[in-house]
Amino acid sequence: MSLVTARWKSIAKEAVERAAIMARFLCLLHVTDAYLFSSTLVYGPSMFPTLNLAGDVLIVERVSHRRGKVGPGDVVLVKSPVDPRKTITKRIIGVGGDWVTFPVGPGNGDRSRSVMGCLGEAMIRGHCHLFLRVPKGHVWIQGDNMYASTDSRNFGPVPYGLILGKVFCRVWPPEGFGSISH
Amino acid sequence: MSARSSLWNTAKKCVTIGLIGVTVKDRYVSIAAVRGGSMSPSLNPVTDEVSGSRVSTFDDYVLVEKFCLGRYRFSHGDVVIFTSPTNHKERHIKRIIGLPGDWVGISHIDDVMRVPEGHCWVEGDNLLSSLDSRSLGPIPLGLIRGRVTHVVWPPSRIGRVKREIRQPTVPSY
Numbered sequence: 001m002s003l004v005t006a007r008w009k010s011i012a013k014e015a016v017e018r019a020a021i022m023a024r025f026l027c028l029l030h031v032t033d034a035y036l037f038s039s040t041l042v043y044g045p046s047m048f049p050t051l052n053l054a055g056d057v058l059i060v061e062r063v064s065h066r067r068g069k070v071g072p073g074d075v076v077l078v079k080s081p082v083d084p085r086k087t088i089t090k091r092i093i094g095v096g097g098d099w100v101t102f103p104v105g106p107g108n109g110d111r112s113r114s115v116m117g118c119l120g121e122a123m124i125r126g127h128c129h130l131f132l133r134v135p136k137g138h139v140w141i142q143g144d145n146m147y148a149s150t151d152s153r154n155f156g157p158v159p160y161g162l163i164l165g166k167v168f169c170r171v172w173p174p175e176g177f178g179s180i181s182h
Numbered sequence: 183m184s185a186r187s188s189l190w191n192t193a194k195k196c197v198t199i200g201l202i203g204v205t206v207k208d209r210y211v212s213i214a215a216v217r218g219g220s221m222s223p224s225l226n227p228v229t230d231e232v233s234g235s236r237v238s239t240f241d242d243y244v245l246v247e248k249f250c251l252g253r254y255r256f257s258h259g260d261v262v263i264f265t266s267p268t269n270h271k272e273r274h275i276k277r278i279i280g281l282p283g284d285w286v287g288i289s290h291i292d293d294v295m296r297v298p299e300g301h302c303w304v305e306g307d308n309l310l311s312s313l314d315s316r317s318l319g320p321i322p323l324g325l326i327r328g329r330v331t332h333v334v335w336p337p338s339r340i341g342r343v344k345r346e347i348r349q350p351t352v353p354s355y
Binding site for chain 2: 023024026027028030031034035068079080081082083084085135136137138158159160161162163
């Protein structure tokens with residue numbers, strides 16, 4: 001009888017030890033993922049031709065946005081201001097204090113007109129352009145494919161706190177391996 | 183040799199504890215200090231309205247749960263902690279007054295506005311001294327970092343933070 005209990009005890013002890021190792025491993029994984037780098041799959045037309053329509057696997061580094069080191073030209077992962085469960089990949093066009101200008105199309109500009117800092121409109125080559133100053137602590141993000149992208153032209157400047165990471169390089173597909181150039 | 187190995191063991195333990203601590207803080211619960219009286223009387227209650235002085239000289243420390251971040255489901259009256267939209271290094275604690283689709287009133291210009299999709303309207307409990315959606319505008323839900331559930335320090339103030347449903351300040355017509 002005591003032999004059986006001893007055996008069960010040792011099995012239980014081993015299970016607890018295994019679980020502890022597993023928990024430590026998961027914690028390490030979380031910290032690496034949240035504070036150093038992680039891989040992510042992105043797809044959609046908004047960043048074409050920089051990123052493919054069918055999907056790319058990117059390595060995202062999570063260091064520079066915490067240190068405030070992202071600036072115009074960087075491709076970043078941003079929590080969508082419209083739906084917090086979604087993440088979007090866009091390029092930063094301007095940071096707080098910069099001036100941005102973009103042509104007004106159907107469906108955009110309405111919100112941008114109403115947000116703080118919109119300075120005016122002008123006709124350039126027959127198109128109505130909006131000029132505005134990005135408010136402090138915000139960034140202006142746009143997709144590289146301006147015809148099929150929902151970005152700051154629709155929802156206005158986004159707070160810096162929504163940035164989740166900066167795209168470091170592309171690992172898949174293999175022929176596109178390397179850094180994402182400006 | 184043994185000194186070296188014990189040092190190594192200590193270092194290993196510290197790293198493990200650090201990893202577990204950071205994971206728990208990010209995914210489950212964390213503790214935050216409350217600064218300022220913008221959430222009085224729920225947090226850091228102000229006793230003397232004129233000078234703004236408080237009974238306790240210590241700031242309240244609150245328990246912040248992060249489970250709500252999985253699906254971003256919030257209710258009216260929840261007290262939340264969020265990153266300031268103007269400075270990403272600052273955190274603010276305020277109460278949710280309006281959720282997407284609600285109408286809220288903006289008292290200083292006597293206007294109503296609809297809270298946009300994916301945003302919320304936050305206000306402090308102490309409307310006289312609070313920097314909130316009345317000046318910042320609607321806050322994206324993605325900036326929310328957790329929900330404040332309990333006061334854990336000082337001991338005299340330990341208790342739940344109640345969910346209070348306050349009618350948004352819609353001006354009467």
